[in-house]
Amino acid sequence: MANGALALVLHAHLPYVRSSLPGSLEEDWFFQALIECYLPLLEILETAHQDPVSRPKITIGLSPTLLSLLNDPELKRRFPDWLNDRLRLIPQAPESLRDAADHLAETIERHQRSWIGCNGDLISRFVLLHKQGIVDLLTCGATHGYLPLLRQNPEAIRGQLRTAVREHQRLLGERPLGIWLPECAYYEGLDYWMRDAGLRYAVLDGHGLLHARPRPRYGVYAPICSRNGVAFFGRDSDATLPVWSAKDGYPGDPQYREFHRDLGWDLPLESLQPLGLNEPRPLGLKLHRVTDHSFPLDRKEPYTPAMAADRAQQHAQNYLRGRRLQLERLNQAMDAKPLLVAPFDAELFGHWWFEGPMFLGELFRQGPEEGVKFTRLRDVLANAKQLQLCDPSPSSWGQGGFHNYWLNDTNAWIVPEWERAADAMVRRSSRGVGRESDLNLLKQAARELLLSQSSDWSFILRAGTTTELARDRVKRHLGRFWTLMKAIDGEALQDDWLKEVMTDDPLFPLIQPLDWAKIQT
Incomplete structure (x- = not known):
């Protein structure tokens, strides 16, 4: 019998970067997130669902601004041309980077086929995963407004939340029950407006629960319920640090792809001008590996896909074993099944950390063998007998847990x-x-x-x-x-x-x- 469960929670969000000008920097942000994060994430989840051994369960927040971009017909029309422009540039990479270049071209072409196969309708694919019980889809603030700084006008809070719920229902077909609060930021009384919008649960940073009143009996290892009837889950730092930290965690491994070295900086200007660019800039074409953090970008070594894939498999096993041992220890100390909540920005997986989606796929593949059960936040609440009544503490997941970054x-x-x-x-x-x-x-x-x-x-x-x-x-x-x-x-x-x-x-x-x-x- 499982000693508890692990709830992976991803927050998929981009600001509303729609631009009327093809080739803009804002458009690049969205298209790079499509090819590096959202398409790979869907591929991993759909593949895991077809695997008779895997037991994929995950919670994903899709912000209303991101949904608006995903639903935009003009952006859908432009994306294939954007991909083809990059596919035309990849062969211009130096011969020393040929293996990495071929791998990148194959990856883009695979996701290009996936895009064509669904006619660019990624939203329907997320909805299907939700209906299949694999994904629990959350909303966010309408435009990711930092709610504690808008509280001077409660109507502004209501506008952010009600608009978000309405847009989620319009595009996904049902009202959301959960929300990823923008920046996981909470203030006293926000739960009243969450309930007003029909929202019933959210994730907070750890101190949002640890400093709740009264102090939760199980700390961050079980959800609490506020006096306004909203449930809150707390982030577990042990379950997030190995994945989150580029310095001390997995993404900084020397074999993984280097984020900051981009072919767009290296190609001659005449190669970029057909794209309408008059100066170098990142194009999402990365062909080097991390190598060593102390090395300058011009000393980074070529990316080796097979070595990175092996490392992702090893890191997934290491992560799962760590969570299994953590759950075993907690199970001995608690009279309830412990829950580990691991929230991340979705863009970490694929955009910032290229091998991140591969790592997720390995988690789902290896999870049953390693004895780690995955769950969704809504499933936790559906099976919970009774939650402790606590008032969450004001908090965010920003630096120091306060509001000062914003x-x-x-x-x-x-x-x-x-x-x-x-x-x-x-x-x-x-x-x-x-x-x-x-x-x-x-x-x-x-x-x-x-x-x-x-x-x-x-x-x-x-x-x-x-x-x-x-x-x-x-x-x-x-x-x-x-x-x-x-x-x-x-x-x-x-x-x-x-x-x-x-x-x-x-x-x-x-x-x-x-x-x-x-x-x-």
Whole structure:
């Protein structure tokens, strides 16, 4: 009899990076995630389901912005050309990288066939896995807004959550029960608005449970229930660190593919110009291995696929044995079956760590032999007899477990802008509008407000990467919001401006401005 279970939880999310310009950096983000993460993840899960030995069970959150990108017909139309452009570049790799180049081309072509086979409909494939009992699909905040920083206006929280639930139901066919809270961030009272949206469970970082009141009897090894009737699961650091850490964990192994060395930096400019590029940039074509962390990128050695595959098999076995021993120890100390919750960004598997999907496949293949049972969060709750009543602690899975990564001297300027816009949205939504044309303007204003609230832009500003892009995105969405609000009050719009905005940001067709109406207390 199993000593407990392991719940793998993946959070699949991208900000709304839809661009009207083919070949943009934002478009690259999405297409690279498709070929490196989402298509490989589906392949692994579908293959494991066909294996009579494997017992795959996993929980995956699909954010509403990611679903919008996956459902976008224009992006679906462009993706095959994007793949073909890269397939044409791979043969230009140096001869010393031929094995790695051939392997990469074969990998892309395999996923290309998978894309064609489903006509680009990845959403239906996730839904089927959900119906087969393999995947438990969660939602997220509508645009991944960092909810503790939006709490000044409870209506903004309600708008994020209700819009997310509505979009999940529209695209996946049923209302979600669980949510991946953006950045696993929680504040006191958030569970009230989760329940209001019909959401019944979520994952928090470990201290969200360990500092709950009263302190949970089983720590992070069993879910708790808040006084508003929402269940919370806690992240187990022992089950996540070996996978999460690029420095001390598996992804940093010398045999694995190096993320930062890209053929796009090495090819001559004349090879890139047919793609519309006038300067080198990463193209998702990586042909070197980690080698040694101390080596500069120009000293990285060629990637050897067979050696990396062997290492992934070994690391999966090592991980499973560690979890089995952990569960055995916990089982001896608890009078209930322990649960290990291991949450990760889905993009770790395949994008950041190329062998990550292979590692997952090995987990499912080797799990029965190693004595580790996998489960989904909804199955845990369906089989639970009674949960301890506790109030979770404010927390996030950011640095130190606090909110400072999304509120600091690089990005704090955004918060009062959010509050000012949310105040205006609440006032206008509470008053209502008199014409259908104004209602359409208000709906678009709600979209722009939501898009400005994405935590991704705050994260990028703090990380110091593509900061100009992040700053421009926030200002663009807020600028559009205020222009739309003025138009409702009678100010004329420039010719074709509204058409351009609605073409750029057409997501959430069922959005309801009443979600932002003033809450009566």
